[in-house]
Amino acid sequence: MINFWKYQGAGNDFIMIDDRNNTFNINDFEKVALLCHRRFGIGADGLILIRLKEGYDFEMVYFNADGHLGSMCGNGGRCAVRFAHTLGLFENKTSFWAADGAHEATLDDKQLVHLLMNPPGDIEINNDHYFMDTGSPHYVRFENDLINFDCVAEGKAIRHNERFNEEGTNVNFAQVTGKQSLDVRTFERGVEDETYACGTGVTACAIAANIEHDMQSPIQVKVLGGQLAVGFTKVSDKKYTNIILTGPATPVFKAEIEG
Template identity: 50%
Template sequence: MKVKFYKYQGTGNDFVMIDNRQNIFPKNDTKLIEKLCDRRFGIGADGLILLENDNSTDFKMVYYNSDGNESSMCGNGGRCLVAFAKKMNVINNETTFIATDGLHHATISENGIVSLQMKDVDQVNIHTDYVFLNTGSPHHVTLIDDLEHFDVATNGAKIRYSDLYGKAGSNVNFVKQMDVQDSKQSNHFAVRTYERGVEDETLSCGTGVAAVAIAMNAIGKTIANKIELDVQGGKLEVSFEKNNGVYTNVHLIGPATFVFEGEIEL
């Protein structure tokens, strides 16, 4: 059976998109999904996303990591799926859709910038040398001085597989504060992320930069509620509101770009 696919990327975080509104894709075939995401034997991607029907929203997002396993929320994937849904004429410039972590609202501009509302965050665990929180996926956040030369793959794996997070593991974000003012604050950070399920550094992680923005606010590195984030694949923004320690109206903002389309034999 041949299946049509579409390739999208959001600041270098790339995804295979498949329109599964007719329920034709073998969703439980882990090996197949892993093969499609393989950069040598398949299409190549950090993950695979299915666009499916939903009775109460515009569509449903089903996300798989490149290891073939269905996973938690992917922010850049969600933004790319919004762009894909527009290409498929499922939506116009605004949408509401359902994902594994609940309801999401999003808008897409004419130049392809997608603003995706993420889940509220009511718990930020601050430790001596790291912060842990969940923005739809679990994230470990720690500050690093020499981020440019840091071995993200090795050190990220150590934390991801450590006793801190058990079998489920966590995504791991390494952060450098940029443009520091006299107040030792700024609204600009650089981020590199080790993603579980990919088991390597990715060029960008949407739930990761959302976690970094909130974490940096929580520990007083910034008082801003709109944060600029440099990732390996480009630039993203995260905005939020903070009330009594609860982060609401969290938006992940950045480009979602169509790359190519094709057919592949399953």
């Protein structure tokens, strides 16, 4: 039996497993894909294992819904922090390990998690889009009519373009809605569909909005599944630090499944 929790952060949903005894086989991608399947399994955009890691409160091991190990996941990171808190792994402030290295996070009394993201390396600026790695690779394009936009069709067309990583890219479409606000829709690789939110994606969009529109921190971002915020400090041209993704992380249910 596998004991698991289901969590969601702005509608990006995850199966969370306490794997501090390292029993889960991380190479069994068929099993992970089945657990994440919305008809044959539990259903989720991804699966996260909480493991122990020397020098940190815990390690977050993140898989995409297709069963393969993913890169960093911002919404999943916040959910992992809240789950690790319920496991008693830290009190108010944590430092944990993820696919893109170390992260810090705090919980506040409004049930929000503030997650420190790693700065993107090179930010590519092109005619009509941006490309950067905020822990996961993200394409960002600004649009004017996001509500009526076909995110899946447009996302699919860009997702595998080989000028990005061999493994392709996540694809974000952003619309400016105010002085410090954006709407964002994301087509996620590894899920191969539009998700309700993508934390590393909105982080990339906020940075792109600072470059393209001089939008100042903190930026409020509305996504299909709720509201996120991205704070940052600009160090110099295309260089950012102190990038903080803030948003909810909510337990949905706890159960067990054969496996």
